[in-house]
Amino acid sequence: MQPTKTSPGWIKPVLAAVVIAAAGFGGYLSLNKHQAAPEVTFLSIKGDKISPESLRGKVVMVNFWATSCTTCVGEMPKMVDTYNKFKGQGLEFVAVAMSYDPPNYVLNYAETRQLPFKVALDTDGSAAKAYGNVAMTPTTFVIGKDGKILKRYLGEPDFPALHKLLEESLHG
Incomplete structure (x- = not known):
């Protein structure tokens, strides 16, 4: 041995x-x-379908929020300003209300605040699940023209940095 x-x-x-x-x-x-953004078709509060095809080739912000979320409500005017600043350059924006948010609250909020971008309901939670089980609001994704997620913000974004990213993505 x-x-x-x-x-x-x-x-x-x-x-x-x-x-x-x-x-x-x-x-x-x-x-x-x-990573590529999930192939999700959103349903707007107006009953319109927002398909992945309709967003392709554009820079898109997808913002998961809720009317009961104080940070979401607090950042919404800055989101409106961001959208208004960049929409002429091709920015699309979809504000996705969480599944637990009552649709009538979302509709009332969107109408009284005159939100200028698309507002969608995620009544069954499938959009939040597709985007990586989003649970914390606000969570915002910036998606490039190539359909890939460029950035995910948990909580309120650093708006100057967000604007810089949008500038680069829209004109790059």
């Missing part, structure tokens, strides 16, 4: 560190690789 050789004590921790680093780097790469 031959004696078994044991590896030095430092091999296992070093191997573990290499595996962890590789996994971390892989996670980093996957986070920085722009």
